[in-house]
Amino acid sequence: MQMPKPAEGNIRIKKRIFIGLLTASIAFIVLMLLVGVFIYLNKFGNWYRYILLFIVAFLSVLIFIVSIGLTGVVMTLWHVKTFFGLQGLMNTSINILFPMALVIGKILHIPKDIIKSSYIEVNNKLTQSRVFNIDSKKILILAPHCLQKWDCPYKVTTDVSNCHHCGRCDIDRLWKLSQQKGVNLAVVTGGTLARKMVVEYKPRAIVAIACERDLTEGILDTNPLPVIGILNVRPEGPCKNTCVDVDRVSEAVDFFLKGKAGRSIEEFEKCQRIGH
Ligand code: SF4
Numbered sequence: 001m002q003m004p005k006p007a008e009g010n011i012r013i014k015k016r017i018f019i020g021l022l023t024a025s026i027a028f029i030v031l032m033l034l035v036g037v038f039i040y041l042n043k044f045g046n047w048y049r050y051i052l053l054f055i056v057a058f059l060s061v062l063i064f065i066v067s068i069g070l071t072g073v074v075m076t077l078w079h080v081k082t083f084f085g086l087q088g089l090m091n092t093s094i095n096i097l098f099p100m101a102l103v104i105g106k107i108l109h110i111p112k113d114i115i116k117s118s119y120i121e122v123n124n125k126l127t128q129s130r131v132f133n134i135d136s137k138k139i140l141i142l143a144p145h146c147l148q149k150w151d152c153p154y155k156v157t158t159d160v161s162n163c164h165h166c167g168r169c170d171i172d173r174l175w176k177l178s179q180q181k182g183v184n185l186a187v188v189t190g191g192t193l194a195r196k197m198v199v200e201y202k203p204r205a206i207v208a209i210a211c212e213r214d215l216t217e218g219i220l221d222t223n224p225l226p227v228i229g230i231l232n233v234r235p236e237g238p239c240k241n242t243c244v245d246v247d248r249v250s251e252a253v254d255f256f257l258k259g260k261a262g263r264s265i266e267e268f269e270k271c272q273r274i275g276h
Pocket residue numbers: 148149152153154156163164165166167168169170171172
């Protein structure tokens with residue numbers, strides 16, 4: 001099934017939204033720190049001063065750590081440098097700032113789904129800046145149940161091989177892809193089953209297909225496992241007869257199998273647009 005590909009410009013703008021909100025979150029923490037310093041210097045007696053001093057010191061350390069992490073994220077995204085030793089710190093900084101970025105986005109009337117898809121783009125780009133060479137058995141494709149045709153009687157969530165391959169939905173193509181590449185495929189009804197599958201398969205990398213909300217929660221949940229997130233397409237609205245660009249899933253699997261030898265999703269999209 002041919003899916004519309006996002007323009008390269010959109011991808012860049014999407015990443016900027018999330019990075020902008022992370023920067024605004026740091027600015028907000030700095031503002032709180034300055035308010036703390038102001039109160040410390042002007043308002044309270046000795047007792048409260050020590051508490052404030054502790055808060056100011058805590059915020060200063062927090063700002064220092066997340067600023068280093070965010071600098072690493074931005075430089076990796078701009079291809080300035082890949083900081084292999086800083087991956088953990090970069091992930092931690094994003095995790096700390098993410099809830100604050102959502103609140104600031106809400107104040108600025110930026111729709112949640114746009115912020116979340118921006119986060120997914122940033123996550124994918126950071127994952128693609130690394131090199132992988134993972135055994136196919138240790139790669140898991142996690143697909144949502146809503147990809148299955150709503151009137152299909154076969155229970156693919158218990159076992160994907162229950163699919164009768166009528167070709168009416170993308171479960172059929174994903175199953176063939178998993179057989180061809182030798183990777184695991186699980187179809188899940190939600191976060192609880194997805195977590196169960198991760199515990200069961202113990203993957204070293206995941207290609208996750210879902211909507212903005214489920215993908216974001218899944219990526220945050222499975223951190224620090226490397227995840228490439230691919231948004232499903234919802235021509236009939238959410239949670240019913242959705243589809244996915246299986247070629248993108250295949251590219252993501254190849255990336256984990258061959259590392260940088262495989263093309264990144266963005267390179268793949270670029271090639272698709274110019275007809276390679
Ligand atoms: S491809 Fe498989 S899962 Fe999809 S509708 Fe046909 S039998 Fe059902």
